[in-house]
Amino acid sequence: MIAAFRRGVRFRCTRCGECCTRLSANLPLSARDVRRISAHLRMSVRSFVAAYGLHVVDRVRHRGGVIDIPSIELQVPASGTCVFLDSERQCAIQAVKPSVCARTPFVEYVAEGSPARWQEALSYCPGIGLGERYPRARIERLLREEMASEAAEIDAIVRSGGDLARLLRTQLPPPLVRETTTTGGERHGTSIPRTAPHPERSRPALDLPARRRRSDTVKGQGGSEAGRRRGPARRRRPSGPTRLTS
Ligand code: SF4
Numbered sequence: 394m395i396a397a398f399r400r401g402v403r404f405r406c407t408r409c410g411e412c413c414t415r416l417s418a419n420l421p422l423s424a425r426d427v428r429r430i431s432a433h434l435r436m437s438v439r440s441f442v443a444a445y446g447l448h449v450v451d452r453v454r455h456r457g458g459v460i461d462i463p464s465i466e467l468q469v470p471a472s473g474t475c476v477f478l479d480s481e482r483q484c485a486i487q488a489v490k491p492s493v494c495a496r497t498p499f500v501e502y503v504a505e506g507s508p509a510r511w512q513e514a515l516s517y518c519p520g521i522g523l524g525e526r527y528p529r530a531r532i533e534r535l536l537r538e539e540m541a542s543e544a545a546e547i548d549a550i551v552r553s554g555g556d557l558a559r560l561l562r563t564q565l566p567p568p569l570v571r572e573t574t575t576t577g578g579e580r581h582g583t584s585i586p587r588t589a590p591h592p593e594r595s596r597p598a599l600d601l602p603a604r605r606r607r608s609d610t611v612k613g614q615g616g617s618e619a620g621r622r623r624g625p626a627r628r629r630r631p632s633g634p635t636r637l638t639s
């Protein structure tokens with residue numbers, strides 16, 4: 394855990410949207426995220442994935458063999474700005490934003506990341522240093538909750554026979570396979586371009602319920618980027634610069 398987290402951190406997201414413009418990788422979506430966001434957008438899961446998602450299989454090679462871990466990622470354009478950041482720099486899906494966004498910065502990717510990553514976050518996130526203090530014990534609890542959530546996701550996929558389409562009760566496009574190996578707890582893999590490889594796809598205009606303005610509310614604990622996974626039993630999260638979230 395980075396030293397700042399061991400000491401405790403004050404944090405209150407101001408919803409400035411800055412971190413949503415600094416994405417260096419696609420955002421991982423849990424099956425629950427996919428269902429919730431699809432429903433919020435009044436889209437079928439299949440249509441949502443076709444418009445915004447990427448079906449990925451992380452093929453993790455480790456000493457014990459090979460394990461395939463399917464997932465859906467929210468595609469991030471080459472600009473690094475999330476497609477759901479609106480013209481007022483607000484999250485258009487705030488009420489159902491991905492769990493990775495809702496957990497930031499108290500996620501493994503940040504907590505177990507490099508000090509430089511945290512320094513980068515300090516350079517642009519106005520929410521660090523504001524609000525209530527998160528002591529180490531609380532941060533550790535949040536990290537455990539993140540891990541438990543991911544373990545539950547893996548269990549659900551396993552119970553569905555490793556078939557994410559079955560879990561989501563929909564059809565999915567063929568997955569892009571990402572080869573990954575593990576050595577000594579670290580993961581190394583080929584990357585998949587984050588830009589949508591489906592140029593023909595078209596995204597429907599968002600038809601969203603009215604949202605509260607930034608000044609109306611103070612976001613609780615922020616949301617975020619995925620953490621790197623250490624072992625084959627954990628979902629892979631895209632690595633990249635620190636991103637927090639609105
Ligand atoms: S909170 Fe997450 S989903 Fe919403 S705009 Fe930011 S990165 Fe996108």
Ligand code: SF4
Pocket residue numbers: 405406407408409410411412413497517518519520521615616637638639
């Ligand atoms: S977490 Fe993101 S949206 Fe929230 S204050 Fe920090 S940079 Fe701004």
